[in-house]
Amino acid sequence: MAVRKVLVVDDSPTERFYLGDILRKGGYDVVTAENGDDGVAKARSERPDIILMDVVMPGLNGFQATRQLSRDPATQAIPVIMCTTKGQETDRVWGMRQGASDYLVKPVSAETLLDKLKEMG
Numbered sequence: 001m002a003v004r005k006v007l008v009v010d011d012s013p014t015e016r017f018y019l020g021d022i023l024r025k026g027g028y029d030v031v032t033a034e035n036g037d038d039g040v041a042k043a044r045s046e047r048p049d050i051i052l053m054d055v056v057m058p059g060l061n062g063f064q065a066t067r068q069l070s071r072d073p074a075t076q077a078i079p080v081i082m083c084t085t086k087g088q089e090t091d092r093v094w095g096m097r098q099g100a101s102d103y104l105v106k107p108v109s110a111e112t113l114l115d116k117l118k119e120m121g
Helices: 013-025 036-046 062-071 089-097 110-120
Strands: 005-009 029-033 050-053 080-084 102-105
Touching: 005 013, 005 036, 013 029, 013 110, 029 036, 036 050, 036 062, 050 062, 050 110, 062 080, 062 089, 080 089, 080 110, 089 102, 102 110
Parallel strands: 005 029, 005 050, 050 080, 080 102
Antiparallel strands: none
């Protein structure tokens, strides 16, 4: 499956802009969500090829949103990459246990992000 559409879920407008800019320049279509609840809803409606999920967000956090997506038959096939400042090994393990396909620690370089998407697509 070629990755074309990426959903970026992050409560920081700066991070959404930064990641979206990298992705658009890399040739991807970008959809954004400001929190976990919005991210889950947009995953269902937009059907992205992959999701970049922050962890620390108000309301439904990234771990909870990833768990919901991975258990929902409508979204469980969409890979989720956790993209967060939470860099502890326990955070990475927990993210993967919630259903994430991979885990990146911010700040993420453009090269690392684009390479990861090519690897997964």
